Amino acid sequence: MTTPATASSLFASLTGHDPEGLWSAPGRVNLIGEHTDYNDGFVLPFAIPQRTVAAVGRRDDDRIRVVSTFADEPVEVALDGLDDLFPTPAGEEPRVPEWAAYPLGVAWALRGTGVVGSGLDIAIASDVPVGAGLSSSAAIEGATASALNDLWAAGLDRTALARIGRKAENDAVGAPTGIMDQMASMLGEPDAAIFLDCRSLDAVPVPVGILEAGLAVLVIDTRVAHAHSTGGYRERRASCELGARMLGAESLRDVSVDDLDRARDLLDDVTFRRVRHVVTENQRVLDTVRTLREQGARAIGDLLVASHASMRDDFEISVPELDTAVDAAIGAGAIGARMTGGGFGGAAIALIERDEEGAVTEAVRAAFASSGFTPPVVFTVIPSAGAHRDS
Incomplete structure (x- = not known):
């Protein structure tokens, strides 16, 4: 079965009826620019054909239920109970299965902006390889955020939805990533990589x-x-x-190749090599x-x-x-x-x-x-x- 058909079938098995709609988001390949994103630097990813699909429908109560091809059992919580689950303390595992923390974290992050909506059923299917460095997590976040943006009438643009996905990843899942993956998944274009300035979030397609x-x-x-x-x-x-602190910089984005000789004198060997890679x-x-x-x-x-x-x-x-x-x-x-x-x-x-x-x-x-x-x-x-x- 195709991924959309799998998501629809999973939703129907969960609820007994068809979803209101299907939303999808891709994984990504980063052409170049690794570990530069959380240093306010530059990246050049592109979206790939492999996608995650979220089949979603509104409920008549205040509960959110998620099911996926990643696990046998659904996870269900009250919308108001999301604040009891998140944020995930640094270094700790999420209080729900990690796969569920991504879509639930998106709902939690979106509600944190003041968006109010009904309960939801969400069924997720994906053909983005998990654990392969192709941003299967951002694909889940992007598909879920796109669905909730429509069904909860949030009216957010793609960059704002990428920020929601990053907050879910950082604070609900507890992964200290930058925003590259979410931006690539939201903004991908055919035959183009996305040249992203991770400080300003300016994004330019590059054929x-x-x-x-x-x-x-x-x-x-x-x-x-x-x-x-x-x-x-x-x-x-x-x-x-x-x-960055030892070099007196706001972030490594502000350190140039010409600064590396000074950095070598100031930093221990390991820290210097980490800095040299990013710069x-x-x-x-x-x-x-x-x-x-x-x-x-x-x-x-x-x-x-x-x-x-x-x-x-x-x-x-x-x-x-x-x-x-x-x-x-x-x-x-x-x-x-x-x-x-x-x-x-x-x-x-x-x-x-x-x-x-x-x-x-x-x-x-x-x-x-x-x-x-x-x-x-x-x-x-x-x-x-x-x-x-x-x-």
């Missing part, structure tokens, strides 16, 4: 021209699951905040945008490779499976490759000639097999549309 150039973006899901709410992500964010990654995003506009996608390969090396060596968020995926793809002729997402597992991407998909895929699978790793899941994506109502 990528992948199909026209005969290229493809290969996603290599290592099947090493990661979680943003765990300690490694928090530690990296804390290091970035420490580095140079911001510059790589700017260079990638310029290169795409002036020369096209074939010219960005070295920037992708340099980004991965920085995440591997300075930010230390790669894992052997990700390094193997990148090295194998490059060895098989990929134009460029890098891990994508928060790290500690997840997926890598490779920019390839479209007619080389089979050869690169086979090389990656062979490298995983020779290393004794779990076979990866490999597929191609193209820049796609953001969140919208399906029916």
Whole structure:
């Protein structure tokens, strides 16, 4: 069954009737710009074809009930009871199953802006791989926020809904992420990446021209699951905040490549390397945008490779499976490759000639097999549309 049909069927099984509507939001691939978002920096993600669908209908009481393909049992609470569940204290697990904290957190965050609405039934189905660094969480948030925006007549624009999703992620789930994922999921456009300034939230579509150039973006899901709410992500964010304070900057967005010599003298080695990654990654995003506009996608390969090396060596968020995926793809002729997402597992991407998909895929699978790793899941994506109502 397709994802919309699955969500509709799940809703009908829960309620005995059809939903009022279907809303969907995509996962995302980040072309470049990792761990720069919560440092007020620059990112360049694009929405992917894989989507999460929320089938939603209003109730005649004040309760909200969510069910999904992620779990066997629904979760139900009173709308007024959301304030007893959230926010989730730092370092603690949500008081509801994590999958349910995303849609319930969106409802809680939206109500926190003063929006009032009836109870709801929500059924969620998704084909965005979970734990692969493709923002399955932002897809849930985007689909839910879009539905509630309509059914509760909130009248919020896409950027405001992205903020709602980030608040759910940060304060309901307890994951200290930036806003890149939510903005990419809400604002995605076909054949374009979104050049996002995470300080101002100015977002500009940048044509990528992948199909026209005969290229493809290969996603290599290592099947090493990661979680943003765990300690490694928090530690990296804390290091970035420490580095900014010691350098007298509001955030690492305000530190330039020219400041790195001074930073090396002021910071301990680990903090310096964390800072160096963010500062140079911001510059790589700017260079990638310029290169795409002036020369096209074939010219960005070295920037992708340099980004991965920085995440591997300075930010230390790669894992052997990700390094193997990148090295194998490059060895098989990929134009460029890098891990994508928060790290500690997840997926890598490779920019390839479209007619080389089979050869690169086979090389990656062979490298995983020779290393004794779990076979990866490999597929191609193209820049796609953001969140919208399906029916």
